[in-house]
Amino acid sequence: MADSSAIEWTDATWNPVTGCTKITRGCDNCYAERFAERFRGVSGHPFESGFDLTIRPGRLKQPLSWRRPRMIFVNSMSDLFHKDVPREFVDSVFSTMEDAHWHVFQLLTKRSSRMQKYLQQRYTERPCPENIWCGVSVEDSQAKSRVEHLRHAPAGARFLSIEPLLGPVGTLNLEGIHWVIAGGESGPRARPMDPQWVREVRDECVRQDVAFFFKQWGGFRPKDGGRELDGREWNGFPHNKLSSHSESYEEAR
Template identity: 70%
Template sequence: MADGSAIEWTDATWNPVTGCTKITTGCDNCYAERFAERWRGIPGHPFENGFDLVLRPERLDQPLRWKRSRMIFVNSMSDLFHKGVPKSFVDAVFETMEAADWHIFQVLTKRSSRMRDYLKSRYEQRTPPQHIWLGVSVEDAKGAARIEHLRAAPASVRFLSVEPLIGPVGEVDLSDIHWVIAGGESGPGARILNIEWARQIRDECERQNVSFFFKQWGGIRPKSGGRDLDGREWNDFPSMKAASG
């Protein structure tokens, strides 16, 4: 768990699972894989297994020890809904999040159908907690199909991470979506973010009254291109009143 994060839309990260596998073109230049693989084979290092999927039960209670409230990005170095993560372990993560209700947890996945099915089962008889935000990654028009899975999932706050944005998403229905983060790719081989793709997403958010956060243009380093879009920074977060309504 890292108290403090370079990710502009969160305060901290919590990784009860690390490692993942690539399933879309958006994964091609994965920053988490690039970081983890630097340490493969170094005995005693948290990433001595590189980016192989590893469950870390010793980390499950970490958020309960933090008494000051934070926004916490869950599994910045993995995907909680990876098929290799047993349902019992997903249950344990959710039990911690539900208990630590003074934090806001931000759960992001590319495995949107598994997330939808899990949430339908977990919250079949009760209201999803407002402090657990659920999101899906969308890198282009093909990835936008995950939005339907998210919309069908029981959640009080739903969000999209349109990053890395590697192609136009097109006109998209944002009904029941509360927040959209957009940004370009960073690191070696970073693909260029076309300004018109970013503008289209921003304009759809404004038209449909959805909070919009522009994270970065990307480049060789995350800060290379800055954060301004058409002369300003876009730093909106979801309205809890709108989400609960």
């Protein structure tokens, strides 16, 4: 768990699972894989096994020791809904998030059908807690089926991470979606993002009154192109969801 994060839309990260496998072209230049593989074979290092999927039960209770409320990105180095993560372990992660109710947890997946099924089963007879936010990655128009899965999943808030944006998304139905993050790819093999692609996403958010956060243009380094879009920064958050979770959340941060 990291007590701070360079990711602009969260406060901290928590990785009870690390490692993953690639399933879409949005995974091609995965930053997490690039970082983890640097340490493969380094004895005693947390990433001694590189980016191989690794369950880390010793980290399950970490958020409970953090008393100051935070927004916590869950599994920034993995995907909780990977098919090789046991259902029982996913249950344990959710139990911790429910117990640590003073934090806001942000889960993000490309395996949207598994997430939808899990959430519908876990919260059949009770609502999903307000502090558990669930999101899906959408890199282009071919990935929009994930939005439909998310729309029908119970969650405290639903969000889209349209990053890396690799092509036009096209018409975007944001009914039931509370937040959209967008940005370009970064790293040594970063693929360029057409400004018109992100403008179309931004305009849909404005038209449908959904909070919009522009993370980066991307490039060799994440901050190379800055964060301004058409002369301003877009720092939207679903503040109604934050305030409904805890009236004092912003002050506590």
